[in-house]
Amino acid sequence: MVKSLKYKNIIFGSLLLLLTIPLMSLYVWLLFNSINEKPLYSLIPKNPGFRSWIQLFSRLPEASGMPTSIFPIIKNTIIIAGGVMLLDLFVCSLAGYSISRLKFKGKDLLLSFLLIMKAFPLLILLIATYFVLFYLRLLNTFLSVILARTAMELVMGTWIIKGFFDSIPREIEESARIDGATKFTLWRKIMIPLVKPGLIAVGVMAFIAGWSDFIFVYTFIFDQSKWTLSVFLYSLISSQESVDYNFLATVSIFYMIPTLLLYSFAQKGLTKGTLGGGIK
């Protein structure tokens, strides 16, 4: 029995390794290049050093038509990510509550519509969205990206937060209502604190979505002064001038550190929330 289990482990382990090594090597390649002075052409970093990391935070490498400092770009990225997070939380916590707790006409219709929305990615409507944003005079603004991104994220967020509201016993609300609280104070003072783990998870996911967005910034924003990290990195990659691989690797690593950290954090919060959210 024990022997067969060991044998099985070896087979599955090597199958997994075979599939995983190529994936890992992509990331290792990126990491090693970012901490080497010259682009690698073997697997071992022969001239380790932080040249490109220092460049990233001082003066960006000279290239025609490229920004000279990373800080405005980071700021823009944070504005969009933060904007998506706040708007998404606002919309989803209100909508999740009303779907979970309130009665209103057209609720079933809304629910099935949300499902269709989830299935049909917004990108199919990108051309018309561009058209709408043009008429709203929102093209080339951060707001256009924030709104479009939030619209894409809100189905998931509403669904998760609705689930958290569902798990709260109704007695809690009832006692507050007897004390004479209005629906709005009830929502703000009693319900919101109870679904905090859900809000944190949804907020973090929305922040990551805004932080990593490429296609909306690329399509809706024209000014270089409004570039985010994604469009900056893409312009570096697709630029016709000779490529500084070490610097590209460094920008990539720097760009993905927050998403990695937040993702693992949200993952933990989400499981904890769904497991511990229901009060005994």
Add this chain to the structure above:
Amino acid sequence: MKRIIPYFFILPLLLLIFLFYIIPAVSTVYISATDMGRSLKGNFVGIKNFTRIFSVEDPVIGRVLLNTLVYLSGALIITIIGGLLLAIATTTLTNRWGSFFRIIWFLPRATPPVVWAFLWIWAFDPSRYGLLNMIFNQIGLQGRSWLTLYPMAIVILANGILGIPYTMTILSAALSNIPLEILEAAKIDGASGWRTAVTIKIPLIWWPLSFLIIWYTLSFLTSFQYILMITGGGPFYASTPLALYTYNKAFQNMELGYGSALALVLIALSVVIILAFRKLLGVKRET
């Protein structure tokens, strides 16, 4: 007053749905019947955009549709088979190793799209600094310009592998919900591990599996950003599926009218494929 209050709560959601789903959906139909270009003002042209798609007027459309089919089936096979293999393997392995692999395979999901695209561009870079060419040089082979030689294969790999983590997560959860007694019984009856996987495990996770197939079909049909970044659809439309063709027509050639018509065809295609899959996979509304 009491009846109105719920609508205040739902209002922001409705507003966003209205602005970003309903108006765009209606506008797509409207724009597709015009010759709208850079100025965002168009004249009504009726069904001219559609006849352009379905006649020989657009010489590349046949190529694009074929690409769509190849890209969709390739990426779908990698996502589903890869995710299934990983799910079965990680749930069978002892916990520590299982979670080690799960952590590694969670990386692609946490990687921003541009970085993910860059990883692949760089891996197949034509210079000696590309990962694959570096390996080729080390073992004494000549490097190649992979991205022009095999653009479609690379694009399929990059998109297909990106789907594996989610497929793996969903299927692992489904697999660990299979009651142990069933597996014990199979073992007592002398079924091999492979047979257990095919005849017991897969039928028991059929519902999440078919959900994933339909989900990723839609996703691959409509997503184009990785292809846009990795090959740009080239060389000469070699890696351009319908979704990217739509985007390029609209935002590179600024033919918004024609682009919208293509988008409508894409939507129609998605609906047809999903209905076909539902029938094929026997997806019913179950609990």
